[in-house]
Amino acid sequence: RRVPPLVIRAGAACADEDLAWRFSEAALRANAPLASSGVVAMAFDGTRDAAQPIEARASTFGELFFSSGEDTTTASSAPYVLLTDRHRVDPGASGSLANPNGELSAGPLAEVFAAAGRAVAAAPVVDRFEQGDPDDEASRFATAWTSVRFARAYRYPTHVDCYENLVVQLAGAKNLTVFAPEAVRDLRPDVTLKHWPRGDADAMRRARATARTVELRPGDVAYVPLMWPHNVAARGWSVTANRYFHRRDRWLEYVDATKRNGWLVYELQENGRVC
Numbered sequence: 055r056r057v058p059p060l061v062i063r064a065g066a067a068c069a070d071e072d073l074a075w076r077f078s079e080a081a082l083r084a085n086a087p088l089a090s091s092g093v094v095a096m097a098f099d100g101t102r103d104a105a106q107p108i109e110a111r112a113s114t115f116g117e118l119f120f121s122s123g124e125d126t127t128t129a130s131s132a133p134y135v136l137l138t139d140r141h142r143v144d145p146g147a148s149g150s151l152a153n154p155n156g157e158l159s160a161g162p163l164a165e166v167f168a169a170a171g172r173a174v175a176a177a178p179v180v181d182r183f184e185q186g187d188p189d190d191e192a193s194r195f196a197t198a199w200t201s202v203r204f205a206r207a208y209r210y211p212t213h214v215d216c217y218e219n220l221v222v223q224l225a226g227a228k229n230l231t232v233f234a235p236e237a238v239r240d241l242r243p244d245v246t247l248k249h250w251p252r253g254d255a256d257a258m259r260r261a262r263a264t265a266r267t268v269e270l271r272p273g274d275v276a277y278v279p280l281m282w283p284h285n286v287a288a289r290g291w292s293v294t295a296n297r298y299f300h301r302r303d304r305w306l307e308y309v310d311a312t313k314r315n316g317w318l319v320y321e322l323q324e325n326g327r328v329c
Contacts, residue, residue, distance in 0.1 A: 106247075110151065118135065136202070194301075204292075204293050213250055227290070270294075
């Protein structure tokens with residue numbers, strides 16, 4: 055019933071040239087109010103595809119990405135900035151690492167976040183989620199929240215999302231690697247730390263044998279199904295939006311119906327739910 059991630063090419067989300075330009079490094083560098091905006095960035099050891107502590111860093115958008123001097127940023131150490139309206143479904147997330155930059159009610163950060171939302175709304179796949187089958191109310195989904203990540207280069211460890219996930223690349227290029235759901239037995243996601251993996255070296259090698267990688271370019275849209283482990287890596291400037299979908303009613307029933315046997319066994323072993 056489940057299918058591998060669907061990737062739509064040809065700039066589906068950035069047909070509007072103004073939106074495509076808005077997220078370029080040059081455009082954001084020229085946005086002085088944005089550059090001076092205070093942000094909380096997050097960083098970790100990108101060389102480790104493993105559960106680990108996250109470091110929060112207070113700075114300004116410009117100091118993080120556009121400061122003068124030689125650029126020594128690498129994907130192993132680079133911080134990234136997360137803007138999100140996750141508080142829509144999780145009020146307690148505001149101010150936490152899940153929503154470190156607040157509720158974005160006004161100002162330059164709110165403006166660039168709103169522009170990302172418009173770009174996501176232009177993606178044709180969004181209609182498939184929101185409208186569903188006209189004759190089947192259960193096929194319709196609602197937006198849970200939207201997130202936008204800015205980075206010069208970074209790797210994000212393997213994890214699972216507890217929502218249906220559309221990935222929209224707005225600027226730069228990013229590799230998206232998706233694992234078969236059955237790889238959970240080798241990945242051993244941490245139920246307390248962002249579902250990052252705890253598998254040993256041999257187990258991670260077995261998991262990677264199930265994985266497939268696609269490069270996302272500006273305007274590309276990828277669908278990552280609920281409960282499919284995945285990670286991302288960007289070598290240079292990258293701006294990515296994610297829109298997460300859920301159902302307002304009986305959501306946990308839907309989540310459980312998507313789980314393969316490997317997931318059910320793993321959750322029994324962990325004595326708890328991953329999602």
